Amino acid sequence: MTAASRQDAAVARTGIATSALVPSANAGSPEETRGGSAVRGMSAPAAANGPTRGAPRSLLDIEGLGRDGIVEVLRLAESFAEVARRPIPKVPALRGRTVVSLFFEDSTRTRLSFETAAKRLSADVMSFQASASSIKKGESLRDTALTIQAMGVDAIVVRHPSAGAPARVASWVDVPVVNAGDGWHAHPTQALADCFALCGALGRPLDGGAEMLAGIKAVIVGDIRHSRVARSVTQAFSLLGAAVTLAAPRSLLPPAPETWPVAEVSHDLDDALRGADVVYVLRLQAERGAGAYVPSLREYSARYGITAARASSLAPEVRIMHPGPMVRGVEISSEAADLDRCLVDDQVRAGIAVRMAVLFLLLSSGDGASGAELGGHD
Amino acid sequence: MAERERRLTPPGRGVFVPRAEVMSAEDVRRVLTRIAHEIVERNHGLDNLVLVGLQTGGEPFARHLCALLEEIGGVAVPLGTLDVAFYRDDIGLRPVLPQAPTTIPGDLSGAVVILVDDVLFTGRTIRAALNALADFGRPRAVQLAVIVDRGHREVPIRPDYVGKNLPTSRNEMVDATVSGVVLGNMVAR
Numbered sequence: 124m125t126a127a128s129r130q131d132a133a134v135a136r137t138g139i140a141t142s143a144l145v146p147s148a149n150a151g152s153p154e155e156t157r158g159g160s161a162v163r164g165m166s167a168p169a170a171a172n173g174p175t176r177g178a179p180r181s182l183l184d185i186e187g188l189g190r191d192g193i194v195e196v197l198r199l200a201e202s203f204a205e206v207a208r209r210p211i212p213k214v215p216a217l218r219g220r221t222v223v224s225l226f227f228e229d230s231t232r233t234r235l236s237f238e239t240a241a242k243r244l245s246a247d248v249m250s251f252q253a254s255a256s257s258i259k260k261g262e263s264l265r266d267t268a269l270t271i272q273a274m275g276v277d278a279i280v281v282r283h284p285s286a287g288a289p290a291r292v293a294s295w296v297d298v299p300v301v302n303a304g305d306g307w308h309a310h311p312t313q314a315l316a317d318c319f320a321l322c323g324a325l326g327r328p329l330d331g332g333a334e335m336l337a338g339i340k341a342v343i344v345g346d347i348r349h350s351r352v353a354r355s356v357t358q359a360f361s362l363l364g365a366a367v368t369l370a371a372p373r374s375l376l377p378p379a380p381e382t383w384p385v386a387e388v389s390h391d392l393d394d395a396l397r398g399a400d401v402v403y404v405l406r407l408q409a410e411r412g413a414g415a416y417v418p419s420l421r422e423y424s425a426r427y428g429i430t431a432a433r434a435s436s437l438a439p440e441v442r443i444m445h446p447g448p449m450v451r452g453v454e455i456s457s458e459a460a461d462l463d464r465c466l467v468d469d470q471v472r473a474g475i476a477v478r479m480a481v482l483f484l485l486l487s488s489g490d491g492a493s494g495a496e497l498g499g500h501d
Numbered sequence: 502m503a504e505r506e507r508r509l510t511p512p513g514r515g516v517f518v519p520r521a522e523v524m525s526a527e528d529v530r531r532v533l534t535r536i537a538h539e540i541v542e543r544n545h546g547l548d549n550l551v552l553v554g555l556q557t558g559g560e561p562f563a564r565h566l567c568a569l570l571e572e573i574g575g576v577a578v579p580l581g582t583l584d585v586a587f588y589r590d591d592i593g594l595r596p597v598l599p600q601a602p603t604t605i606p607g608d609l610s611g612a613v614v615i616l617v618d619d620v621l622f623t624g625r626t627i628r629a630a631l632n633a634l635a636d637f638g639r640p641r642a643v644q645l646a647v648i649v650d651r652g653h654r655e656v657p658i659r660p661d662y663v664g665k666n667l668p669t670s671r672n673e674m675v676d677a678t679v680s681g682v683v684l685g686n687m688v689a690r
Contacts, residue, residue, distance in 0.1 A: 202584065202599040210608065211636040214587035244587075487592045 181293040181300040182481055184309035185358040193318065193359060197329045199480035200319050200473070206243065207476060217246040220277040220486050224303070225268070225292075227253040227283045232447055232471065233303050233313070237280045240478035246486070249276065264288065265295055272296045278486055281305070286351075299485040301478075307351050307411075312481060313446050314355035316474035318363060320466050321401060323473070324442050334364025340386075342395045344370040344427055345405030345454050346413045348377050352446045353405055357383055370395040372427065374416040392427050401442040404429055404455050424453050434459035442466055517674055517685050523667060524682035529648065532664035533562065536646055537569035539662050544613060547574040549641070551612045555630055556584040556601040558619035561679050562648055566617060579606040583616075588629035603633075610638035615662075619677040621647040624658035648677045 206214055222241040224234050238248045278299045281289040286306030293300035304310040327335045341360050347353040347369055357367050361384040368387040369380055380388045389395040407413045417423040443465040451457045554563025560582050567580045586599040616630055646662035651669040676683045
């Protein structure tokens with residue numbers, strides 16, 4: 124008997140249609156009906172052959188997560204956003220687990236956000252910064268990762284200036300790895316937070332029934348070439364149904380923008396902003412040498428910045444987003460950054476909820492139903 | 502057997518085969534009416550009461566009780582819902598995901614909270630619910646109303662209001678909804 128016919132039996136018995144609660148109509152295989160489908164969506168290196176029991180699942184990029192995985196994370200994040208509004212914004216879900224943040228690159232908001240998320244789940248947090256570690260003495264990434272694993276951690280959050288480093292770490296260790304930004308490659312939790320914040324601001328329900336950002340035109344403007352956030356956000360927005368436009372000078376576009384899942388590539392911001400519902404502003408990444416790609420900051424700001432004049436010419440319902448840190452006066456003016464429809468604070472709040480959801484999904488899944496006793500939990 | 506159990510019961514482990522209807526929809530309605538009167542009697546009115554339905558099985562019963570209490574007492578009792586997924590003690594043993602929203606009406610400090618659930622079995626859900634409530638304030642008292650008490654407690658939890666005491670064996674399943682209570686078994690495929 125398939126899962127679908129089991130549901131039919133339930134409907135027949137109670138007279139209440141429960142089929143709407145079934146995750147998917149083709150929930151045939153045991154793997155798919157274990158409840159944690161986002162965990163399934165997250166990449167499991169050992170999943171290719173046979174059962175995934177005991178295999179660590181990791182969140183490395185948006186592609187590995189897929190649309191269903193995004194929806195699962197966002198739905199769970201809604202529960203955690205509710206937790207954040209409680210008098211005591213903390214739940215004991217991951218008591219006794221240890222999450223380590225392994226940061227080889229400067230970061231304040233992402234590290235604080237991950238650590239806050241872990242603490243609100245009652246997990247213990249260890250913090251590692253390359254600048255204050257044995258990396259300085261010449262220890263390799265692999266040895267550092269294995270040393271940290273040997274200390275008995277349950278998940279590793281990795282940020283690294285080189286693309287692919289979190290995936291390498293995931294291949295060496297037996298615990299889940301979360302990519303907190305690697306080089307120009309990906310920053311999946313930022314993209315998930317932005318989807319959550321945008322759906323909230325637009326009043327789009329997170330039920331996953333329809334594509335949540337369908338009919339939305341999103342303009343991503345700025346230093347797309349050097350931005351892992353742009354890569355992840357573009358993928359996530361388009362997977363959820365939004366039409367994405369990239370707007371940047373030629374020098375700040377990636378080598379092959381036509382291979383990205385975008386509707387349009389533009390070199391004229393004002394033209395791109397016509398009919399936009401949200402404009403996503405990226406920082407000019409001076410530390411990755413982006414300053415050399417534009418003639419001058421003043422010219423860049425005038426042509427591609429969200430100036431006060433440009434912000435006031437936008438329709439009042441157009442949302443402005445920025446992953447932070449903002450450099451006021453360059454890519455966004457102070458007036459625009461302080462507008463109510465600038466969602467920066469919402470994005471930060473969403474970041475905590477989404478990272479709680481990711482950590483919970485990766486750490487709570489156990490090995491499916493193996494330890495469960497049927498009916499033994501009412 | 503709430504929706505949670507329905508969804509999380511792996512199909513590989515069997516299917517629910519109903520064996521006997523223990524209570525009809527009419528029986529359930531009468532039981533809810535009695536429990537509503539017992540709540541008013543025991544608390545000398547409806548002052549400071551807050552109803553909290555456990556997601557997902559208890560929530561419809563809490564909604565019905567709320568309507569009945571308003572009929573009897575003439576005042577609207579605040580109604581909340583609680584999903585205890587993050588407080589369970591079996592996280593990591595099996596997939597535990599919240600199924601429905603938690604909405605607690607305001608600070609619970611000083612209130613008399615009546616938890617409402619469909620089936621009381623091991624008591625572990627209620628144990629988790631008590632921990633969860635503590636994060637919303639310090640209720641003056643917490644009382645427990647269940648439609649079916651089927652025994653087999655694993656923690657020292659007892660109900661204050663019981664619709665029906667139903668002796669069961671551990672491997673039976675009880676499915677309680679507002680349209681009736683059905684006793685059945687999980688049968689291997």
